[in-house]
Amino acid sequence: MNVLAVADGTLHQRPGSMRLVVGHEAQVASEIPLVKIEKIIKQIVAQLPSLTAVAVVEVATGNCLAHLSRRRGFDAAALAAHHAETVRQQLQALATLPTRGERLEDILIPLRKHFYLIRLAKNSQWFVYLAVKAQDTSLALAREILKSIVA
Amino acid sequence: MAYSTNSPAGKVVQDVLNDLPGLVAVAVVDINSGMALASHSNSPAINPETAAAYNTEVVKQKQKAMSALKLTGENIEDILITLTNQFHLIKLAGNKFIYLVVNSRETNLAIAREVLRSTADHLN
Numbered sequence: 001m002n003v004l005a006v007a008d009g010t011l012h013q014r015p016g017s018m019r020l021v022v023g024h025e026a027q028v029a030s031e032i033p034l035v036k037i038e039k040i041i042k043q044i045v046a047q048l049p050s051l052t053a054v055a056v057v058e059v060a061t062g063n064c065l066a067h068l069s070r071r072r073g074f075d076a077a078a079l080a081a082h083h084a085e086t087v088r089q090q091l092q093a094l095a096t097l098p099t100r101g102e103r104l105e106d107i108l109i110p111l112r113k114h115f116y117l118i119r120l121a122k123n124s125q126w127f128v129y130l131a132v133k134a135q136d137t138s139l140a141l142a143r144e145i146l147k148s149i150v151a
Numbered sequence: 152m153a154y155s156t157n158s159p160a161g162k163v164v165q166d167v168l169n170d171l172p173g174l175v176a177v178a179v180v181d182i183n184s185g186m187a188l189a190s191h192s193n194s195p196a197i198n199p200e201t202a203a204a205y206n207t208e209v210v211k212q213k214q215k216a217m218s219a220l221k222l223t224g225e226n227i228e229d230i231l232i233t234l235t236n237q238f239h240l241i242k243l244a245g246n247k248f249i250y251l252v253v254n255s256r257e258t259n260l261a262i263a264r265e266v267l268r269s270t271a272d273h274l275n
Binding site: 138139140141143144147 | 204
C-alpha cells in the first residue's frame with residue numbers, strides 16, 4: 001500500500017491497486033498522528049479486504065485526513081465532508097438534551113446495496129467513514145470490526 | 152440486559168432465561184443483518200452484540216458450504232460447538248437464530264437443547 005501526498009502526482013501506480021491518499025494538512029488539527037491513521041486503515045483493510053472505501057475525517061472541518069478507495073471514481077473525500085456535517089448535526093442534537101454520560105459512538109446508514117458506517121473517535125474530533133457492499137458483509141460485522149479498531 | 156418482553160424475540164430471551172437461569176448468555180439474532188434483536192448476558196466476558204455478529208458468519212458459511220455441496224432437501228436445524236468449558240448452541244428458526252452460551256460442567260445439554268427447541272417455535 002503506497003502512501004502518497006496529495007500534491008505529488010508523479011508516482012507510478014499499479015493498475016487495480018488501492019491507493020491510500022493522505023492529505024498533507026493531515027493531523028495538525030485533530031491530534032491524531034499519521035502513524036495511527038495508517039494503522040487504522042491497514043487494520044480495516046485487513047479485516048474487510050472487499051471494502052469499497054474507507055476514510056479518516058476531521059469532524060470540525062470535514063477535511064479528509066486520509067482515504068482509500070477500491071473503486072475509481074468513488075470520491076470518498078467529497079462524501080466525507082457531508083458525513084462530517086451529519087456528525088456535527090448529531091452532536092448538536094445531543095448537546096440540546098440534558099443527557100449525561102452519553103456519547104455519540106457510531107452512525108449506521110444502510111443503503112440498498114451498500115452500508116455506510118461512521119465510527120467516532122473517543123475525543124469526537126475525527127471519525128472513520130467506511131463504505132462496504134451489503135452482499136460482502138453484514139451490518140453487524142462491519143460495525144463490530146470498526147468498534148474493535150476505533151475506540 | 153438488552154431486550155423488551157413486548158417483542159417475540161424479547162419473549163424468547165425471557166423464556167430461555169426462566170428455563171436456564173444459570174446460562175452465560177443468550178441472544179436472538181437476525182441472520183440478514185447479523186444484529187441481535189434481543190439479548191442478555193450474565194458474564195462481562197461475553198458481549199452479545201459481538202457474539203451475534205460473528206456467529207451469524209458461522210451460520211452463513213455453513214449455509215454456503217451446503218449450497219456448494221448442492222445438499223437439497225437439507226436444512227440446518229442447529230449447530231453445537233463444544234469449547235473447553237462452554238457449549239455454544241445455535242438454534243435456527245427461519246431467518247433468525249437463538250444463540251446460547253452455557254457452562255459445560257453445570258448444564259444438562261439435553262435440557263438446554265429441549266429449551267431451545269420449544270422456544271424456537273415461538274419465533275416465526
